[in-house]
Amino acid sequence: MPVGTQGAVKAARHRELEEAGAEIILANTYHLLLRPGDELVARRGGLHRFIGWERPILTDSGGFQVYSLAQRRVITEEGADFQSHLDGTRHLLTPEQAADIQTRLGSDLAMVLDECLALPATRDQAAVAMSRSVRWAERSRQRLLALQAGEVREVQATNPGQAQFGIVQGGLFQDLRDESAEAMVAIGFEGYAIGGLSVGEPIEQMYTLAADTARRLPQERPRYLMGVGAPEDLVECVARGIDMFDCVLPTRNARNGQLFTSEGRINIKNARYAEDDGPVDPQCGCYTCRHHSRAYLRHLYVAGEMTAGVLNTLHNLSFYLDTMRRIRDAIAFRTFTNFRQEFVRTVSTGTP
């Protein structure tokens, strides 16, 4: 899922996203809550109509952004009390309110509010946060059911068929994650996410935790690894049972001049590309690769042209979405094992 934090994937129009093959985008509840406000979005008919995007949208719960505010938030059993990064106003985000806000936004997939763990964390700290996340998930689910039953008059629902995902937490402790997964499945959600990974732990540990957690989640429901990752992580984690990902890496790195290719990553600002008439990636069929050379893209980047961000974003998203498409094809044609070996060998070679 390309990340469209404020209701727009940075530097990409919706049409480019659709052409790159994006079937769903992610939007951030925290940002939209503060600006333009969930009630304004509801009055516009919901997020789809407000932003003009017809395909599915997943909204997070706001929990991770609130957690990222560090000094500006206090977590209690009731919820997260935080201060807006925009104007310093104080807000309380409870599991119920996170559900209400996402109901007003009218995303297709909503997430429960969870407590993100500050690292490094002891087992006790991880256990406390995990247990609270289970209680919050239960409250989130109850609220969604009440909303869908029409029992909450003051909240305007713009997408009645909204699905909700539980989030498995537990830090880097697999027994806690097992307990969390079991509790989430007991509550019962349309899908399950794995949160709190890819936060600085060694990559092999992340892979192992993702694999062991995915194994505890129902096969017939989508399993979503939050905030991951590099192209090779997508392939490796699909191999471990993951179905869905979101990450700012393709879009953020594009704006910083880092491009993903079938031969590894390149930094387009590098002087070696000043006279390189070839495309970013000879294997890629995106607009950028069909129309522009590395030399031109380097010029745009060095000259500070916004179009550099636009063209680079388009390429990186195409590369990511192509990767997921190739993974699906390989699974369908039972060639995934070969695909995985070849992909990791070529893509992980670093800057060519």
Place this chain on the structure above:
Amino acid sequence: MPVGTQGAVKAARHRELEEAGAEIILANTYHLLLRPGDELVARRGGLHRFIGWERPILTDSGGFQVYSLAQRRVITEEGADFQSHLDGTRHLLTPEQAADIQTRLGSDLAMVLDECLALPATRDQAAVAMSRSVRWAERSRQRLLALQAGEVREVQATNPGQAQFGIVQGGLFQDLRDESAEAMVAIGFEGYAIGGLSVGEPIEQMYTLAADTARRLPQERPRYLMGVGAPEDLVECVARGIDMFDCVLPTRNARNGQLFTSEGRINIKNARYAEDDGPVDPQCGCYTCRHHSRAYLRHLYVAGEMTAGVLNTLHNLSFYLDTMRRIRDAIAFRTFTNFRQEFVRTVSTGTP
């Protein structure tokens, strides 16, 4: 002509320009000379191939940008000695070099080097600059003919069929402009430009000078009014004999949130648009107006999203290019007088 200073119209991909109906873009010789350099562009096969744009390109001579450097340049009979705004290096831009550089860039339409007049200017100052511009135009033309005859071995031509425009100067003194126009026609160019207008003089004076100057230029050659203007200026100046324009207004104002519409200009950041579900301009068929509301565009602008610049640019360019298309249609159907009255009445009403 949309302005693509550094080889890219800011915030627009080429495809959007083509869809908006851009038949030609302008690029700035001064900027491309300094970065990435005209020789690098020539090695790429010229500007068209370097930037991936197949339709015509007009390059200016660099004269106006050098003039704009104010304290950083010295004008002599030989040419303009200036200091780069990027790295402070000194460069000499002569009429011959301006022709050489544009030959390397391989634009379809090249401009002669002219001396731009610092304002306010006395008649004597205007006469001196005008006379020098005539001598520079003569040298520019001789150089182009030598280049096209293959007499300048060290300059790589990437577009042998390049046309060249003379530029009429003379400040705000019509008799000087008459003299300049006569001299330019005597030298003989594929087209003629009117420079040094729209630099702070009253709009009616600009219209009168443009009209009286256009009258002195051959009807069967394109007449190009440089650096103009607002939408109503396009209509008013076509009525006075002008065929071509360039201006940063549509693109620059788009990035600042000012949008041109069939009912006047609007500032999209205005709070009145926060809950406005209508398109920027109900008369417009551009991508932005077809897919997005004023409320969403305001949100993107206020939130600082790059996509605001992209979508606003697309709309403003579409509005300008639609205006030119409507002018051509009105002339063809002999309804231009009515069109002009109606256009100026509706578009000039200011912010609705």
